[in-house]
Amino acid sequence: MSDFSYSVDSDGVATITWDVPGKSMNVMSLEGFRELNDHIDNALADDKVKGIVITSGKDSFAGGMDLNIIAGMKESGGKNPAQGIFDGVMSMHMILRKIERAGMDPKTNKGGKPVAAALPGTALGIGLELPLACHRIFAADNPKAKIGLPEIMVGIFPGGGGTTRLVRKLGVMAASPLLLEGKLNDPLRAKSAGVIDEVVPAEDLLSAAKDWVLKATDSDIVKPWDQKGYKFPGGAPYHPAGYMTFVGANAMVNGKTMGVYPAPKALLSAVYEGALVPFDTAIRIEARWFTNLLMNPSSSAMIRSLFINKEALEKGANRPREIAPQQVKKLGVMGAGMMGAGIALVSAMAGIDVVLIDQAQEAADRGKAYSESYLDKGIARKKTTPEKKKEVLERINATTDYAALKGCDLIVEAVFEDPKIKAEVTKAVEAVVGDDCIFATNTSTLPISDLAKASKRPEQFIGIHFFSPVEKMLLVEIIKGRETGDRAVAKALDFVRQIRKTPIVVNDARFFYANRCIIPYINEGIRMVKEGVKPPLVENAAKLVGMPLGPLQLVDETSIDLGVKIAKATRAAMGDAYPDGAVDEVLFWMADEGRLGRKTKAGFYAYDEKGKRIGLWDGLAKKYPPADVQPDVHEVQHRLLMAQVLEAVRALEEGVLEDIREGDVGAILGWGFAPWSGGPFSWLDMIGAGKAVEICDHLSKTYGERFTAPALLREMAEKGETFYGRFAPQAKAA
Numbered sequence: 001m002s003d004f005s006y007s008v009d010s011d012g013v014a015t016i017t018w019d020v021p022g023k024s025m026n027v028m029s030l031e032g033f034r035e036l037n038d039h040i041d042n043a044l045a046d047d048k049v050k051g052i053v054i055t056s057g058k059d060s061f062a063g064g065m066d067l068n069i070i071a072g073m074k075e076s077g078g079k080n081p082a083q084g085i086f087d088g089v090m091s092m093h094m095i096l097r098k099i100e101r102a103g104m105d106p107k108t109n110k111g112g113k114p115v116a117a118a119l120p121g122t123a124l125g126i127g128l129e130l131p132l133a134c135h136r137i138f139a140a141d142n143p144k145a146k147i148g149l150p151e152i153m154v155g156i157f158p159g160g161g162g163t164t165r166l167v168r169k170l171g172v173m174a175a176s177p178l179l180l181e182g183k184l185n186d187p188l189r190a191k192s193a194g195v196i197d198e199v200v201p202a203e204d205l206l207s208a209a210k211d212w213v214l215k216a217t218d219s220d221i222v223k224p225w226d227q228k229g230y231k232f233p234g235g236a237p238y239h240p241a242g243y244m245t246f247v248g249a250n251a252m253v254n255g256k257t258m259g260v261y262p263a264p265k266a267l268l269s270a271v272y273e274g275a276l277v278p279f280d281t282a283i284r285i286e287a288r289w290f291t292n293l294l295m296n297p298s299s300s301a302m303i304r305s306l307f308i309n310k311e312a313l314e315k316g317a318n319r320p321r322e323i324a325p326q327q328v329k330k331l332g333v334m335g336a337g338m339m340g341a342g343i344a345l346v347s348a349m350a351g352i353d354v355v356l357i358d359q360a361q362e363a364a365d366r367g368k369a370y371s372e373s374y375l376d377k378g379i380a381r382k383k384t385t386p387e388k389k390k391e392v393l394e395r396i397n398a399t400t401d402y403a404a405l406k407g408c409d410l411i412v413e414a415v416f417e418d419p420k421i422k423a424e425v426t427k428a429v430e431a432v433v434g435d436d437c438i439f440a441t442n443t444s445t446l447p448i449s450d451l452a453k454a455s456k457r458p459e460q461f462i463g464i465h466f467f468s469p470v471e472k473m474l475l476v477e478i479i480k481g482r483e484t485g486d487r488a489v490a491k492a493l494d495f496v497r498q499i500r501k502t503p504i505v506v507n508d509a510r511f512f513y514a515n516r517c518i519i520p521y522i523n524e525g526i527r528m529v530k531e532g533v534k535p536p537l538v539e540n541a542a543k544l545v546g547m548p549l550g551p552l553q554l555v556d557e558t559s560i561d562l563g564v565k566i567a568k569a570t571r572a573a574m575g576d577a578y579p580d581g582a583v584d585e586v587l588f589w590m591a592d593e594g595r596l597g598r599k600t601k602a603g604f605y606a607y608d609e610k611g612k613r614i615g616l617w618d619g620l621a622k623k624y625p626p627a628d629v630q631p632d633v634h635e636v637q638h639r640l641l642m643a644q645v646l647e648a649v650r651a652l653e654e655g656v657l658e659d660i661r662e663g664d665v666g667a668i669l670g671w672g673f674a675p676w677s678g679g680p681f682s683w684l685d686m687i688g689a690g691k692a693v694e695i696c697d698h699l700s701k702t703y704g705e706r707f708t709a710p711a712l713l714r715e716m717a718e719k720g721e722t723f724y725g726r727f728a729p730q731a732k733a734a
Contacts (some may be wrong), residue, residue: 003032005057006039012050013210014043019057025203026062028126030069030088030589037095044103044113048396051213052102055118055135060145062127065160067307070294074303082295089159089287095131096161101706102221118209120202121145124184129686131196132169135221138209142203144471147195148184155302155676157267164282167271168225170194171233172245180253180264222526225279236275236668246272260676263302267295292714297686301678305668310502310622310663316493317729318505318659323490328352328498332408332433334425336367336398340414342470348395355404371396374471400686404536405432408493412464414442417565422446423454430456438491441465444515445539445566448481448508455492457486465512467670475669476501481508502669504662506651510573511674513651513663514670517680518554519566519705520643521671523583525551530586532627533636534605535616541636546674549626551640552616555587556603561596563587579706589623638695641683642707644673648680652727653712660727681723689717 008014016039019027041051049292056062070085080416104112117131119139128149131137136344139147149158149166158162158179158410166175174194177183187199200208202290216641224230232239251618253264270289272283293299329352336358342369344356350657358364378384398403399580405411411429411645415421429439440462441451452461462477478492496503506513525538529552539550551633555563564587572579594602595617601607648667651657664679684692693714699707716726 002035003029004039004040008046008049009210010468011214012038012048013213014046014049014052015206015210016040016043016052016054016061017057018054024058025060025122026056026058027064027066027126028069028130029066029551030072033092033095034423037098038040040095040099040155041391042404044098047115051114051116051210051216053116053118053206053213054099054130055209057099057122058120060121060127060263061117061119061123062125062130063122064125064151067154067303070303073724074277074294076584082291084288085294086291089290090284090446092160093287094281096130097280099134099456100223101131101226102135103616104222105641106698109222110218112218112221114213114221116209116213118205119147119187119196122161123147125149125151125158125162126160128195128522129158129165131164132162135216136209136212137196138198138200138205138212139190139196141187141199142202143185143186143188146184147187147190147375148182149178149183150184152180152263152267153598154262154307155263155299155678156293156457157263157290159286159293161265161286163270164274164279164286166195167275168223168232168279168282171235172249172271172275173234176249179267180249181502197421213594223279224472232275237272238276238332250684255593257542258373260544260674262293262296262298266290284653288727290634298676298678301682301686304676305661305664305682306675310665310669313504313661313665314497314502317661319493320490321488323487323712326491326494327675328407328410328491328495330355330408330410331495332357332405332411334413334429335415336364337414338370339466339470340412341367341370341464343414343442343469344368344396344449345374345392346471346499348392349397352498353395353397355399355407355408356404357399357651361398361400368396370395370396378568402428402432406434408433408436408437410491411439412442413440414466417443417446419446422451423499426451426454426461437458438462440492442466444649445485445569448512449483451482452481458483460488461487463508463512464492465493465514467514467637472501473669475514475666476503477512477666477670478503478505479508479512480505495726502665504666504670505658506662507658509655509656510570513656513666515654516651517644517647517667518671520613521640521648522551522555523545523564523580524643526555526583526586527580528636528639529589529604529620529624530582531655532624534630535592535620535624537633540631540638542640542692544633545578545637545641546676547640552604553613556597556605559597559599560587564591586624593619638699639703639707641674642699644720645680645684645692646707646710649684649710649713652681653710659729661724661729671700681727684713685724689713693717706729 003020005017018026019337041050073085073088074081078535099115102112102115104110115134116136116138117134121142122145128147138372149162171543190196191199234245257264266289270286274285331347331352332355333340333355344354347356356364356367374391375384413425415425438460442464444465448463452458455461461481461486465477466476467473476496493503528538530534538553542550567584567587595602603611604617606615608614648663657663660681662683667673667679668675693709696707696709
């Protein structure tokens, strides 16, 4: 079966329709490129064909490139994978350039055949780069469609000519949000930005494109950069205006990325160097920088974690296969606080009927009002409509009446982190709902197996840990108790997919996976403050290694009193084995001072009256004076990273994690672990187990046993193994 079909109508317009069999959205493969090339050759060689329209047989145009193509390119290069990538990318460039030149005479720019792109819906990545090579881009007036180049979000940049064409079409300044931020637009905004040319009613899409093709003249189809006297929009690098643009873009990128992400640097280099030369040389430069980027282990790791692994988990890679799909029809949410309100919101937006219960009607109504406020903001930003708001709110029944839970097939309990309260709610709910209803507890710290003791049906009891704020955070951590059955796991995974989140499944243990890793990160930062390490060094070292927030800012955001509660509970559970007494001294002192974090406008940071951070609190230095000799920034970074990474390894070693893909994806989406690294296991593979053990040995000797290399890591160092070589699903299958 073919990805592209070809037909010629009585007017002489050849229509090339992209429709990949068995896919809900088109993705480009090497075979697809070959088919497209053959159809273009046929159309250009056929004297009966006056012009070409490239469209889609689906309600969208394309979702991008099949990134497994890159692996194939590397393999084709044998001992020289970079050559394989470069040759593969250049072959794609030549096909798109053939479309762009369309058979015209290279000297006169005449005699070419007009090519129009007709986009019925979403066009991303190569799905926009292909239209950019056409002479006119038509899009259906479809407000749900997304048009853009999001490659930067997974660690690469648009390498199919999109970078070179977009900056030549719009100028560097106008193209920057689309290239450097991966900004997506609906068709009307894309037209306003100059990315596409026409927005027409969906029913007129093909006829409008064909009509233009039949009327287009030679001058209509010559791209500006192929015309004599072409000037770079906004000025080339050595033009005064262009110079300022490039300097500003460089500063902006380094300010946002702290220099740890290779893709923005490579993109800017391709743009800068490409702007100094003719177009055909510029696309070779783009291909070289794209190759350079793909050979960087950071980009490979980001692609693997943020695209391939993330997509696999979202599609149910670890879902019990023998259980039939279980869509949630009616959801009960117990507790209408911020967490419960957020769960109700995302569920109702996904089309699920929700019963939102709290002890008092006023509290339940406040929980529903959270959804109303969120949707009002969406209306103000034109992200949603009053009709959608009405529809969503009608799905949420805010009440105190447990009887309303009848007919629910899933319950998510989100009451206070108190085992007694949770047990009472569990029993009260199970007295009302049917025997088949799955019960999930939203907890960040309490062991699921212990909470399941309150249930009559522990095999149907599971943990579903949402991250706050629910509507923004992509990750959901699903926790299996000792008696949790496969049907509960499958139901939880199906629910998470329904609400368009990314799930990881872990086994029960204190703090599960995410909190198990992030708490040591926070604690290490606080511990350093007590030791006399300057707080700005702690915070900036974290950001310079790719963490979105320093540990002190993070504890301010999550609240210091929460840290105190967790510390007390952990100390009570661990007794003499409790390792963080030094941290508690600082936390408890801060709490006693009334500095509970951002919510009180007083924490490790100082805040103004509006709650905006205005710098680290100077009282810290008075209580914990900085030492005369400060550690090297790399030493601080190793402490902060290893505090997290070693817990990830221990979680794998102990069976809390069953799949390293979940470890990497969960780390990036759950607490923002240095996304450039691809996650903790990808980072360890990057530096090598041997180097990791060397760092651990130094840190444990200098700072304590918490940095002792786990036996698994030491074993892998001795054998020269990598985590993905040993634990990746395909490796295990082999």
